[in-house]
Amino acid sequence: MIDWHSWLFWPGSVALSVLALGILAMLxxxxxxxxxxxxxxxxxxxxTQSTRFISRWLFLSAENLRLRNQAVLLAQSxxxxxxxxDREFERVGNIIRKDMQEFPVLQRKLxxxxxxxxxxxxxxxxxxPPPPEWVAALESVSQIKSGGDIPRKLLExxxxxxxxxxxxxxxxxxxxxxxxxxxxxxxxxxxRSVDKLMVEMDKKMLTLxxxxxxxxxxxxxxAGMRAKDSKTEHALTVSAFVQLAIxxxxxxxxxxxxxxxxxxxxxxxxxxxxxxxxxxxxLRTSDVAALVIILxxxxxxxxxxxxxxxxQLFPKIASMDDRMRxxxxxxxxxxxxxxxxxxxxxxxxxxxxxxxxxxxxxxxASAAPPASEGWMTNIPMAGQMVMGFVLPFALAxxxxxxxxxxxxxxxxxxxxxxxxxxxxxxVLRSTGVVFRRFAKVLELSYDVLIVIPLMVERWxxxxxxxxxAKGQAKSGSAA
Amino acid sequence: xxxxxxVGFMLFGALFVGACGDSRVHxxxxxxxxxxxxxxAKEINKATRIINYLLATVNPGxxxxxxxxxxxxxxxxxIVAKVTFDKRPSQATQQKRVxxxxxxxxxKVINGSAYTDITGGLIQGAxxxxxxxxxIKTIVIFSDMQEELGKGTVRDFPIKLxxxxxxxxxxxxxxxDNADPRIYLDRLTRWEARVRKAGATEWVVVNDLExxxxxxxxxx
Numbered sequence: 001m002i003d004w005h006s007w008l009f010w011p012g013s014v015a016l017s018v019l020a021l022g023i024l025a026m027l028x029x030x031x032x033x034x035x036x037x038x039x040x041x042x043x044x045x046x047x048t049q050s051t052r053f054i055s056r057w058l059f060l061s062a063e064n065l066r067l068r069n070q071a072v073l074l075a076q077s078x079x080x081x082x083x084x085x086d087r088e089f090e091r092v093g094n095i096i097r098k099d100m101q102e103f104p105v106l107q108r109k110l111x112x113x114x115x116x117x118x119x120x121x122x123x124x125x126x127x128x129p130p131p132p133e134w135v136a137a138l139e140s141v142s143q144i145k146s147g148g149d150i151p152r153k154l155l156e157x158x159x160x161x162x163x164x165x166x167x168x169x170x171x172x173x174x175x176x177x178x179x180x181x182x183x184x185x186x187x188x189x190x191x192r193s194v195d196k197l198m199v200e201m202d203k204k205m206l207t208l209x210x211x212x213x214x215x216x217x218x219x220x221x222x223a224g225m226r227a228k229d230s231k232t233e234h235a236l237t238v239s240a241f242v243q244l245a246i247x248x249x250x251x252x253x254x255x256x257x258x259x260x261x262x263x264x265x266x267x268x269x270x271x272x273x274x275x276x277x278x279x280x281x282x283l284r285t286s287d288v289a290a291l292v293i294i295l296x297x298x299x300x301x302x303x304x305x306x307x308x309x310x311x312q313l314f315p316k317i318a319s320m321d322d323r324m325r326x327x328x329x330x331x332x333x334x335x336x337x338x339x340x341x342x343x344x345x346x347x348x349x350x351x352x353x354x355x356x357x358x359x360x361x362x363x364x365a366s367a368a369p370p371a372s373e374g375w376m377t378n379i380p381m382a383g384q385m386v387m388g389f390v391l392p393f394a395l396a397x398x399x400x401x402x403x404x405x406x407x408x409x410x411x412x413x414x415x416x417x418x419x420x421x422x423x424x425x426x427v428l429r430s431t432g433v434v435f436r437r438f439a440k441v442l443e444l445s446y447d448v449l450i451v452i453p454l455m456v457e458r459w460x461x462x463x464x465x466x467x468x469a470k471g472q473a474k475s476g477s478a479a
Numbered sequence: 480x481x482x483x484x485x486v487g488f489m490l491f492g493a494l495f496v497g498a499c500g501d502s503r504v505h506x507x508x509x510x511x512x513x514x515x516x517x518x519x520a521k522e523i524n525k526a527t528r529i530i531n532y533l534l535a536t537v538n539p540g541x542x543x544x545x546x547x548x549x550x551x552x553x554x555x556x557x558i559v560a561k562v563t564f565d566k567r568p569s570q571a572t573q574q575k576r577v578x579x580x581x582x583x584x585x586x587k588v589i590n591g592s593a594y595t596d597i598t599g600g601l602i603q604g605a606x607x608x609x610x611x612x613x614x615i616k617t618i619v620i621f622s623d624m625q626e627e628l629g630k631g632t633v634r635d636f637p638i639k640l641x642x643x644x645x646x647x648x649x650x651x652x653x654x655x656d657n658a659d660p661r662i663y664l665d666r667l668t669r670w671e672a673r674v675r676k677a678g679a680t681e682w683v684v685v686n687d688l689e690x691x692x693x694x695x696x697x698x699x
Contacts, residue, residue, distance in 0.1 A: 276540025
């Protein structure tokens, strides 16, 4: 440790020594004022310029990255929407191919029904009753001038005939109405059939309409992407964040399933690869083998979904010809079933091992075996076996959230990177601004330290200025 | 198809590498000496309980041997039962059953010996443990630690117990110990000094067999 007394000129009188040191330091600082101001300005300028340069570079890089992200995001989304539109068109095509090809038959049927209805309608038209002949006979009788019984008799005869004709006409009229009613009744199923046909057509048209609406919506999105408008970009970015969150959640759940799966097969795997073999200090071979089995199952699930074109993580599989893809799908499915079978038997073995160990422990403790509870004791074993068989298939579906996470992660990381770069750029720019102002602060602070010499300097300058002014005034008055 | 072959090879490779791992480093070997001399022979039931505890605790791949301490114990003939458990848990369980049967038979026909050669037993135990090449080696001495050597038995020479843990179990107090506890304490101190000088990594005394059994094996 340095003894501060060594700095004193006169160790006996500290105050005097400190004063002398202060005056010396002040004089030194005063002498070094200009270079020090220069140093302060240079350093602050250097920091300002550097931070400005770096922040500018960061902002430019962030912008480039944003554009790159935008391009990738839009390209990905365009591809996705294009495939959705493709699928919708395929659906519409199927509807048109399947349903619309029935339309000529339907139309013919409808026309036939319409013709039948028309004919029936015509047939059931009202037939006017024949004109009453007795009206003309009455007129003739009324023109007979000579009276007597003849007209009365005639009239009575006519009355009788009229009565007869009237009855006949009425009964014929009723019969004809009855026939027409029958025809109309016969038309009922035809109308129903027409109505059914119309409802069917309506339904098909409605499906087609909803498909067309979906295509319209997708096309609107697609147009937005093509136009690169900020609203669409924002919506897509938010969608990527949401997708990542959902996929992560699903993947966490799947990881829980995988952990249960691992617990099911870790113990019995030791029966296959040995319980006392270690790969590293703490890593058992049986544990790694169990993990490998689970990862194999996940991989097989991935290949299965890839070959089914549900996911598209491997473009090579997606671009395979259909025959090869079907073979791959079959192979993945067979492997998955085999692995599920293995896991199920491992689950059974686990139960047997645990039971055997429990029995040994009872023997060692000289305890009596527990009373058998019949079929109830087999429930956990059956449960384990079922779980062992089902979990690999459930695990296979992890490929879907995985794909979603992979795709959305790129966007999310890109956005976060851009924001981070912008943030750092902003901080650096602010630092630059602060340092630009700070130079003046430091300069003034420095001057505070040498305030006495500066006052003296100002006083001397003022004195010199006055004497010059006086000299000038004297020379002026003399002139 | 190539992809599947590649994955298959990788899996086999992983399992092969795993199977080739040095399992002995992680395994442990226990050699238990059971004092059958004099009145201590009556403690055999406690010894059986401890052996059962050891059987329940050791893992597949570990080794376990039980030997009796007699007049001269530096001989394989004194080993009652020894086994290196199979790596497969099911086989190891079967071996444990057989081991237990042997110990049960031994406990029925036990005869008290005239002298107590603990040092001979220690040397024999160290030899057995070193042969197992286990990572953790433990000699468990179930005795009152009062060594009594017969005429012509030479044991006053330095022994080698490098890398071995020594656990003294159920070190009962003798009548003389009760009269002067310093004798008991000196006896234990002497043994500790001797085994530590011989290179033992640890010296543990366990008398509370009800609550302190887990101290017998080093499970770290």
